[in-house]
Amino acid sequence: MAALDNFTADDGATIAFRFDGAADQPVLILSNSIATDHSMWDGQIGSFARHFRVLRYDxxxxxxxxxxxxxxxxxxxGRDVLELMDGLGIPQAHFLGLSLGGYVGQWLGVHAPGRVLRLVLSNTAPHLGPAAVIDEKIAALNGGAPMADFADAFLANWFPRELLERDPKTTERFRRMILRTPPHGLAxxxxxxxxxxxxxxxxLIDRPTLVIGGAHDTVTLAEHSEQIAAAIPGARLAMLPSVHLPNxxxxVPYxxxxxxFLLESCQPRP
Incomplete structure (x- = not known):
């Protein structure tokens, strides 16, 4: 895998990123879910990079x-994305965010609509709770709880049991992703x-928007995707028979x- 480049945000944090695809194509930004990194999109690059200059970041x-x-x-x-775009000279881009990346996509659609061409919000929610349950996870991470326990829980929530059993290579790839996530970063x-x-x-979101949900998603429920699609004017909903990571x-269906959805904007008008 090619080495990642780095961009420094205004608070001094470094954001790792990489490009795939021809430089003269429109830019598509991919935003990862919690406890993963940019490589969660590896399977999509062959398809997406035929049409877009794909920008992935951690x-x-x-x-x-x-x-x-x-x-x-x-x-x-959200500002990390805008600063990254500014630093790379990208005035506008399509944006696809999954789970936590979908939260970022919603924020961009509300606060920086002029920077977004088309928006895809995948397996995400506008709000999750209860806060006390999340506080328990944060306290456990800050208290030194084993990341392996979090890895087991994430994998069970992200994939159907059948996939975990038949595809140990994918299971271990995502387990490694989770385990290399710093506990304080996850917190x-x-x-x-x-x-x-x-x-x-x-x-308030006025960008053309596609919402993708998982009918069997137990993290961001199907009803969350339906809620988002109903609230954003003109949004479309694609419900797949999946759990949390349909990509x-x-x-192929993903x-x-x-x-x-994205290539509609690239078709010539009649």
């Missing part, structure tokens, strides 16, 4: 990006999930849904 607290101590905010995660990201509430702001569980 969200702060994850992968090769900085993991500052303390609680992160959704505003900070900081959990604070974003605890504190974010976009429910009243969703109707891994059923990549890529078809994303590309079918």
């Amino acid at each position: 969200m702060r607290g994850h992968g090769d990006s900085s993991a500052p101590n303390g609680a992160y905010s959704l505003d900070r995660l 900081g990201a959990f604070a974003v999930v605890r504190d974010a509430d976009l429910r009243r702001l969703l109707p 891994v569980e059923m990549p 890529e078809d849904a994303v590309l079918g």
